[in-house]
Amino acid sequence: MTTTYDIHIIGGGLAGSEAAWQLAQAGVRVKLSEMRGSGDMTPAHQTDGLAELVCSNSFRSDDAERNAVGLLHSEMRALNSLIMAMADKHQLPAGSALAVDRDAFSESVTRALADHPNITVVRERVDTLPTDTPAIVATGPLTAPSLADAIGATTGADALAFFDAIAPIVHAESIDMDIAWKQSRWDKAGPAGDGKDYINCPLDRDQYHAFHAALMAGEKAEFREWENVPYFDGCMPIEVMAERGVETLRFGPMKGVGLDDPRTGRWPYACVQLRQDNASATLWNMVGFQTKLKYGEQVRIFRTIPGLENAEFARLGGLHRNTFIRSPVLLDPTLRLKARPNLRFAGQITGCEGYVESSAIGLIAGRFAAAELAGRELPAPPVETALGALLAHITGGAEADSYQPMNVNFGLFPPIEGRTKKADRKLMYTARARTAFSDWHAAAG
Structure with missing residues (x-):
């Protein structure tokens, strides 16, 4: 040295x-x-x-x-x-x-x-x-x-400053694969994949609207010392996106297009995707699910997602302040x-x-x-x-x-x-x- x-x-x-x-x-x-x-x-x-x-x-x-x-x-x-x-x-x-x-x-x-x-x-x-x-x-x-x-x-x-948020990570063994399935959007495979690179959890119309309502009502962490600090769009908490309109999430992180639910043969009304987080495929992160919900609320609300009813979380989401x-x-x-x-x-x-x-x-x-x-x-x-x-x-x-x-x-x-x-x-x-x-x-x- x-x-x-x-x-x-x-x-x-x-x-x-x-x-x-x-x-x-x-x-x-x-x-x-x-x-x-x-x-x-x-x-x-x-x-x-x-x-x-x-x-x-x-x-x-x-x-x-x-x-x-x-x-x-x-x-x-x-x-x-x-x-x-x-x-x-x-x-x-x-x-x-x-x-x-x-x-x-x-x-x-x-x-x-x-x-x-x-x-x-x-x-x-x-x-x-x-x-x-x-x-x-x-x-x-x-x-x-x-x-x-x-x-x-x-x-x-x-x-200047802005908020950055972290998405939760789920233990694979706790995901119900009788409901969820593996597929990349449009079956697109990358160098390390086979076109089945994501775990997909489908929601029908009623389930999606119930989930949206729960997000809106869920108790959020407060950061009074960071008032008036903007969010960066690339890491916006999912509940903040939900505030922009009932259908916003369906055209963002919860879009179902290009995903064929094997139980119906159709695209779901909305869909939560999880992406592999480690080489052994034991951990999967919830794509686009950065959040400032309190920990207990995250567990309660995210377990209403079909396939995640018994989800065990290796890490829950969080929020921190970034400066530049x-x-x-x-x-x-x-x-x-x-x-x-x-x-x-x-x-x-x-x-x-x-x-x-x-x-x-x-x-x-x-x-x-x-x-x-x-x-x-x-x-x-x-x-x-x-x-x-x-x-x-x-x-x-x-x-x-x-x-x-x-x-x-x-x-x-x-x-x-x-x-x-x-x-x-x-x-x-x-x-x-x-x-x-x-x-x-x-x-x-």
Whole structure:
């Protein structure tokens, strides 16, 4: 193990882990500080593993032809991403999505970083920002209060905040498979699956409306100290979605289209899907069921879902506050803090949203830092690429006053010129992105 370092990375989540790997692979000596394992813990984490997946176990779509996040997957793989390599190694059946065994994934990332000769992992809470040493702050949306205060004092701007929610996980043996069945929507199979990657629990019209009414009436946890903090749409609690209208859930996480109930041969009126959460298939998470219901209410209400009447929960849902900085104002195009260029920010604290996006920004932050330490300049990836579009949004593509957490999506890309058929547009975005990425990667090295 090294005893000195060239750069300090604060935070061992997805972004910090990826940044450390990219730097170490470039020959840079890295100190990686993670407070979990030192006696400190966040409100959402359950282990001291690096790159722990807190909310879902899904990296979302792996379709690089028609989906922006799938395109980002492919770009990260081309850049030798540790996060993507370990996600691929521990992939679970999930249709066209990339889902992973969360424990095996975190253990593999932790081991890879701990074993790297250029990385020293230190279990410690960092309360202040380095003044002179090059550093990447990747503490994520659950930054310790002391460091959050230091960041606020340094940036001179209040952090924005939003709620993030966690979905429940169910023991497979407690699911009634005489009612539920296994099928991917439209029988679509991914690399690790067979077209039967989800467990489906069907609801008829009366059952759905009774469930909706129970959600509306269920007792919710209160967070008075977080009043007026907005929800992020990608992780909105299911009961908050239910408040938007009786039919909202049927066109969201509870849609039944493309699922053939073997008992009726028809699509159900509504359907709850569960996705495999570990390699042994003993745990399944309720897709889209992030919630702020109190624990007792979760058990009572979710057991009204057909097939889950006797469900045993390995983990119940929860809610926590996430914070992020006003990156378009504070950061330069290479993620450096304008007021303190020795500091870079990466991951969800910059305002990107999602496992993949957080990892991707950690990756490019690490590469920017490695280039700078080597005395050269790394050009930013083109905005026509998924990585470049996401980076541009964070560092200046959004209005500061309305800046909100954002998943990668084709709306961040420059529009396709000329008139195009809607059905062809996604393919045109990805084809253009592959060309731009290939040219940039060849030139950047």
